Amino acid sequence: MSELRKDPVTGRWVIISVERGKRPTDFVSPSSQRKKGGFCPFCPGNEYTTPPEILAFRPPDTKPNSPGWGLRVMPNKFPALQVHGDLNKMGEGVFDMMNGIGAHEVIVETPEHFQSLSTMPLKAVEDVLWAYYFRLSDLKGDERFKYVMIFKNEGEVAGASLEHTHSQLIALPIIPRLVKEEIDASRRYYEFKERCIFCDLINQELEDGRRVIYQNGGYVALAPFASRLPFETWIFPKAHEPHFYPPEEDFSGLADILQKVLRQMDRILDIPPYNFVIHTSILHDEINEYYHWHLELIPKLTKIAGFEWGSGFYINPTPPEEAARFMREAKI
């Protein structure tokens, strides 16, 4: 029989539909992300086609916006938000709005067109995480922004308009809804129990083990109890940490777990398109005891996206215990 499960943080219910139980092979193939090549504005030599870089990891003897870099960050050429201007809030009867002030940046993770986070050297994955951290720290200085959302769309089906692997960052004058819900819910739990709900959840999952996908010294990857979608994966630092932050000045543990999990997915789901989003505390809430940053990773497998859009209610055909087992057993 299928099961209704409630996400302990947001209160979101999902149906885990055992009858429809789907194995990895049921999802594979049409969406495989093998790359085709062709002209690419993110490849070395084409730097002139993008806005000027904001940050780059490159040898000191190379010039900005020229080849030689290992990673490059620039403003999105077609930004959803504009970085210049004052923030103006307006009302119109029942409606509230503000002008679209914000930053929208692109992180080109490697000069190699045919590489991805799952195939590049571990050191390069670490550099990507450092780039996230440097940009986050820089944007924190802008008083107009309340939240920085870092995310990645890999593959056309997952919304990537260019196949050269890259992440994006959006700095916002507001707090996105699901993030706010999570933060509010974790604050309520803290007021009640004086503990971080994510810490409780991590401890319970590490003890139980059925939904643990992978762990190393500092991090754990879980198939969440109330997974919305097949093979949904969350990565947490084991120690309480409200903000996305390098523990002891080192991102090697996070790079390791992120790459491991992506390699497991590539193996069992044949290089699926995917999205990930980093959920971190709001910018000016320096230290808090209730929120625990994490990364939410969702391979884009099912065509549905159907009534879920309208209802916030999900039917997941793959129980997370099975997803975790398939992932653990993947030969990588």
Next chain:
Amino acid sequence: MSELRKDPVTGRWVIISVERGKRPTDFVSPSSQRKKGGFCPFCPGNEYTTPPEILAFRPPDTKPNSPGWGLRVMPNKFPALQVHGDLNKMGEGVFDMMNGIGAHEVIVETPEHFQSLSTMPLKAVEDVLWAYYFRLSDLKGDERFKYVMIFKNEGEVAGASLEHTHSQLIALPIIPRLVKEEIDASRRYYEFKERCIFCDLINQELEDGRRVIYQNGGYVALAPFASRLPFETWIFPKAHEPHFYPPEEDFSGLADILQKVLRQMDRILDIPPYNFVIHTSILHDEINEYYHWHLELIPKLTKIAGFEWGSGFYINPTPPEEAARFMREAKI
């Protein structure tokens, strides 16, 4: 410059991205829902391939589960929830769950394989709405259920696994998250203003006119101010009505507006795949002054579904004022 807009009910922010402004023709074609035919379990003569019917509109001289019907309702052959059994709630540390008790039904809207809600006779659309209402009323009698969600996925891309046009109904022992949020938010507004927020919104929109797509005596179709996706459309009864209900025993006005809007979409977006969901009050909250039932319709046009999944935050490239204008000007 783009604009951040807040949905007055849920508090959800969206970016209306004017720079990226998309016209209907930018979305058209790969997803056109022209049908291919082939063996179909929903076609007359194949009734033996489905579970037995729960409700059918058929002449008195025809037998159940045989041809002759105009509309047919049966349990979903692959239900997400099971109708038999007691509801058991359980906890496990931080997690809450219950067994998957519920009803999952399919409404086959017409015997004609190549028809759809936008092409069938208006009378047949009315019958579909009556079928929704009859099933809703019947399931209300089951004390285990708190909410009945009626929805439709049209087209493979929108999650329809069979191309013969049909709707679905799920009766749930819980209240879906977005519905609960909407209901809670509208209750808070009522406590503050002693008015229904949807009534206020409808009055403001009718006066303003820019986001009105179509209206008749009893109903209005709007492009919502904080539309999440291009050409998102909401249909409301103009008079306050908490539950999905036929005014004066008549669904002709609702059938008219629903079909008109679908025809407008078919015309300007070349028969797009779409989802709609009926948002109505919870089952046993008989009469209330704060919630106003409505239908939310979203054509499935953009590939993204990207970081929106993880954040609840949307970037919409088509301002609703423009979407409404394109819809109004569609020659149908």
